[in-house]
Amino acid sequence: MIVKTHDAQPTQDKFQRAGDEAEKQMAFYLKRAFGENPDVHVFHNLRFEHGGDVAQIDHLVFHRSGFIIIESKSVTSTVRINEREEWSRQWNGEWRGMPSPILQARRQADLLRSFLQAHKEELRGKVLLGLKQATFAAFMIDVVVAISDQGVVQHQGALPDVRKADQVPDRIKELIADHVQLAHPFSRDKRSKDWGVNLPAEEFTRTSAFLRAKHCERRPVQTEASKKESLPAAKREAQAQAAATSSRPQSAASSSKLPAFSCRACKSTSLEITFGRSYYFKCKSCDGNTPIQLSCPKCKGQQRTRKSGKQFFAECAACQSSELYFTNA
Numbered sequence: 001m002i003v004k005t006h007d008a009q010p011t012q013d014k015f016q017r018a019g020d021e022a023e024k025q026m027a028f029y030l031k032r033a034f035g036e037n038p039d040v041h042v043f044h045n046l047r048f049e050h051g052g053d054v055a056q057i058d059h060l061v062f063h064r065s066g067f068i069i070i071e072s073k074s075v076t077s078t079v080r081i082n083e084r085e086e087w088s089r090q091w092n093g094e095w096r097g098m099p100s101p102i103l104q105a106r107r108q109a110d111l112l113r114s115f116l117q118a119h120k121e122e123l124r125g126k127v128l129l130g131l132k133q134a135t136f137a138a139f140m141i142d143v144v145v146a147i148s149d150q151g152v153v154q155h156q157g158a159l160p161d162v163r164k165a166d167q168v169p170d171r172i173k174e175l176i177a178d179h180v181q182l183a184h185p186f187s188r189d190k191r192s193k194d195w196g197v198n199l200p201a202e203e204f205t206r207t208s209a210f211l212r213a214k215h216c217e218r219r220p221v222q223t224e225a226s227k228k229e230s231l232p233a234a235k236r237e238a239q240a241q242a243a244a245t246s247s248r249p250q251s252a253a254s255s256s257k258l259p260a261f262s263c264r265a266c267k268s269t270s271l272e273i274t275f276g277r278s279y280y281f282k283c284k285s286c287d288g289n290t291p292i293q294l295s296c297p298k299c300k301g302q303q304r305t306r307k308s309g310k311q312f313f314a315e316c317a318a319c320q321s322s323e324l325y326f327t328n329a
Contacts, residue, residue, distance in 0.1 A: 075151030
């Protein structure tokens with residue numbers, strides 16, 4: 001059954017539209033295969049936050065013995081995977097590197113497991129005569145990459161779980177059968193020593209409802225005007241007085257031409273970027289830290305930060321793009 005439907009976000013970006021079409025195609029195949037099956041729950045565009053990180057899963061298939069994460073990729077030409085599982089795609093006759101969707105989905109799987117583990121007491125019961133808390137540590141999570149039906153995959157060595165979109169439902173059925181066999185109490189599979197869980201029906205229903213309830217939409221970027229309007233009148237007046245007397249220069253993030261960022265703790269936009277193990281925002285108002293998470297608007301791959309003086313650029317290796325997104329005061 002479809003627990004969360006596919007919802008495409010309005011966009012004028014042609015790459016984003018292509019990605020939405022690939023997800024829509026995959027959603028159609030999953031609905032046809034599992035839409036009437038009450039034992040298989042399907043989530044589309046599931047987004048949740050945990051520990052300061054955000055996971056956005058294109059398609060999640062959930063059954064009583066495991067999860068399957070499906071990462072949709074719009075491929076109208078050819079993708080190539082070498083023996084080291086490095087990906088590249090052909091674009092206008094040229095080969096360009098791209099982030100591995102397999103690794104991206106595995107990171108989402110790790111965050112999903114951590115998220116469920118953090119809520120195991122409310123989702124799972126006790127085992128061993130009620131003496132031990134059941135967990136999701138041994139729950140199977142597999143990943144599959146779905147490419148557009150018109151795409152072509154070239155590979156060297158063993159092919160990872162990459163399928164044309166129309167082949168994915170059959171692969172999902174194979175994985176479900178594998179998960180069920182692994183979770184069987186008399187399984188002889190060597191993996192069953194470390195893996196294999198069969199959720200009771202009430203825990204399956206509870207976990208499915210929990211995931212649906214925890215879905216959070218991408219927050220719209222607020223303008224300074226809308227932020228001020230949402231504040232109480234007294235606080236707006238106090239901020240206006242402070243702004244009138246302050247001569248402190250503003251960061252480039254407040255420019256309407258650049259993305260707006262705010263502190264995750266106090267929502268202040270008075271930030272600066274600093275470096276620890278990685279780049280992050282330091283709030284000048286509450287001294288809190290906010291992680292920097294950049295996603296390429298074209299290919300949805302993870303971007304890295306490049307610093308040049310006081311300027312910070314979001315760079316995508318796959319699209320070979322670089323864009324200024326913040327300037328320290």
